[in-house]
Structures are given as C-alpha cells and as structure tokens.
Amino acid sequence: MPHALSNQAINRAKANMNHIYAEADPRAYFRELETVDYAIPDRAKPVFRALIGHLAESRGTPVHALDLGCSYGINAAILKHDLSMADLYRRYTDPALDDASSEEMIAADRAYFDGLPDAAPAEVIGLDPAEPAVAYAEQAGLIEQGLALNLEEEPLPDAAAAAMAPVDLVMSTGCVGYVGATSFDRLMPAVGEGDAPWLANFVLRMFPFDPIAETLEAHGYVTEKLDGARFVQRRFMSEEEQAGVVEKLEAQGVDPAGVETEGDLVAEFYLSRPCAEADRPVADLVAS
Ligand SMILES: C[S@@+](CC[C@H](N)C(=O)[O-])C[C@H]1O[C@@H](n2cnc3c(N)ncnc32)[C@H](O)[C@@H]1O
Numbered sequence: 001m002p003h004a005l006s007n008q009a010i011n012r013a014k015a016n017m018n019h020i021y022a023e024a025d026p027r028a029y030f031r032e033l034e035t036v037d038y039a040i041p042d043r044a045k046p047v048f049r050a051l052i053g054h055l056a057e058s059r060g061t062p063v064h065a066l067d068l069g070c071s072y073g074i075n076a077a078i079l080k081h082d083l084s085m086a087d088l089y090r091r092y093t094d095p096a097l098d099d100a101s102s103e104e105m106i107a108a109d110r111a112y113f114d115g116l117p118d119a120a121p122a123e124v125i126g127l128d129p130a131e132p133a134v135a136y137a138e139q140a141g142l143i144e145q146g147l148a149l150n151l152e153e154e155p156l157p158d159a160a161a162a163a164m165a166p167v168d169l170v171m172s173t174g175c176v177g178y179v180g181a182t183s184f185d186r187l188m189p190a191v192g193e194g195d196a197p198w199l200a201n202f203v204l205r206m207f208p209f210d211p212i213a214e215t216l217e218a219h220g221y222v223t224e225k226l227d228g229a230r231f232v233q234r235r236f237m238s239e240e241e242q243a244g245v246v247e248k249l250e251a252q253g254v255d256p257a258g259v260e261t262e263g264d265l266v267a268e269f270y271l272s273r274p275c276a277e278a279d280r281p282v283a284d285l286v287a288s
Pocket residue numbers: 021040041068069070071072074075127128129130133149150151152172173174175178179183
C-alpha cells in the first residue's frame with residue numbers, strides 16, 4: 001500500500017551534500033557534482049527561458065525572478081549569461097584556479113560575468129539558507145539581491161517581504177524536498193503583493209508535490225505538471241543511494257522501473273499560476 005512519507009524521511013535516502021552547499025566559493029560544489037553529472041540547471045534552462053519570455057511579453061521587462069535554493073547563483077549564471085553546466089564545470093574545476101583564494105575567485109568571477117553579454121531580460125533575487133553561497137552569488141554579480149533565509153524554520157522578515165513584491169517568477173531546481181509547503185505558505189503573501197508570480201519548480205520524483213500544490217491552491221493558484229516530461233538531475237552517488245531512493249519511490253506508489261532503476265535521479269516540472277492566468281497548457285507555453 002502506498003503511504004505518505006515526510007520530506008525528512010525521503011531525504012535520508014539521498015546522499016548528504018550539505019558540506020558543499022556553504023563554501024565561500026563554488027569550486028567544491030562543482031568538483032563534487034561533476035562526478036555525478038549534476039545537470040538539472042541545464043535541463044531547466046529552456047523551460048525557464050520560455051517562461052521569462054512569456055512574462056516579459058505580458059508584464060514588461062525586466063522580469064523579476066526569485067531563485068529558491070539559489071546556492072551560488074547557478075540558475076542566474078546560466079540564464080542571464082547563456083552559459084551551460086559544462087561551461088561552469090570547466091571554469092570551477094580548472095587546476096589553474098586551485099590555489100586562488102575565495103576573494104580572488106570572487107573578483108575574477110565578477111569580472112568574468114560582467115564581461116559576458118546579458119542573455120535574458122531578468123533580474124534575480126536568490127534565497128538560500130547557505131549564507132556564504134548567497135554572499136558569493138551577490139558579490140560575483142549573479143544575483144541582484146541575496147537572502148540567507150530558511151523559510152522552513154522562520155517566517156519571512158519584513159525587509160525581505162518588501163523585496164519580494166515585484167517578483168514575477170519563482171523558480172527552483174534541486175530545492176523542493178529541502179523546502180516544502182511551509183516555505184511556500186510563508187512566501188506567497190509577500191510575492192503576491194505585486195502582480196502574482198508564476199511558480200516553476202523542478203522536483204525529484206521521490207518528493208510529492210501535492211502538499212505544495214494544495215498550499216498554493218489556498219492562495220488562488222492552480223498547478224499543472226508537464227505531462228510525460230522527465231528531466232535527469234544527476235546520476236546516483238552509489239548503489240546504496242539508488243537502492244534507498246528506489247525503496248522510497250515504491251513506498252509511495254511511484255514506479256521506478258526504467259527510470260531511477262537505470263541509474264539517474266529524475267525530476268518532473270510543475271508550473272503553478274494564478275487561476276486567472278492558467279488557461280494555456282504548460283506544454284504549449286514551454287514549447288514556444
Ligand atoms: C542541490 S542544491 C541546488 C542548488 C541550485 N538550485 C542548483 O540547482 O544548482 C540544493 C540547495 O537547496 C538549499 N536549501 C536547503 N534548505 C533550504 C531551504 N530551507 N530553503 C531554500 N533552500 C534550501 C541548499 O542550501 C542548496 O543550495
């Protein structure tokens with residue numbers, strides 16, 4: 001019989017990566033994640049770009065995006081500067097940079113990103129509890145504002161709430177599971193102060209999205225999953241991780257055969273929009 005599991009219980013099956021989330025620069029993050037081909041920001045890029053395009057058309061530019069679980073500003077780098085994960089892996093695993101201090105990395109990155117053309121009409125606020133990562137993203141010029149907050153554990157402070165009012169798009173990769181319905185419930189009144197944003201979440205199949213969708217429904221939103229689309233997030237770190245995740249999927253009635261059993265952690269895409277703006281099917285939106 002399928003049964004509900006808490007995100008904490010599901011997370012226990014996943015390799016713990018906390019040690020790379022809060023460094024003063026992204027080198028350890030990319031060194032470690034390259035070993036498992038972490039790729040979800042690349043896979044998300046065309047979807048986010050399409051949504052930014054639609055929002056730019058309907059609301060004007062710049063589109064204000066909030067990257068939940070922004071880490072070192074990776075989605076911002078990829079979207080704003082038309083980079084790929086391969087570009088970032090190359091940069092951050094370059095042996096020539098092994099001896100650079102974090103201050104030197106930040107200065108070099110600032111110059112590098114400032115020198116690249118703007119590829120998307122977007123400004124990004126980044127939110128993540130990992131204060132050093134958020135500080136890096138801000139200092140490297142990838143995000144316009146960083147908020148080192150954990151909305152699972154604390155309400156949104158007033159100053160942060162004020163900064164959220166212009167948000168048109170809330171996006172996330174690799175973050176749901178760390179965040180659940182509580183964070184969204186705390187976020188929605190603030191982001192809804194201006195034009196109500198769209199929420200675009202890439203979510204590993206082992207984390208149920210229903211509790212978040214129900215919370216968003218109470219805020220006047222409808223959620224649609226992009227049917228039939230699967231996005232590889234990364235390879236499993238070990239057979240033990242794979243076995244644990246397969247077990248959690250089966251316990252929840254999700255069939256891992258041919259997907260996670262093949263060796264990859266796989267995400268799906270959910271778009272949540274205010275009811276009045278949800279007429280066009282997601283597949284249609286992201287295809288254009
Ligand atoms: C797998 S990383 C994904 C980072 C980035 N979005 C990417 O795809 O490369 C997960 C991120 O979620 C962050 N995180 C953990 N707990 C969180 C919370 N309560 N709220 C927001 N982000 C959280 C971690 O600090 C980490 O930066």
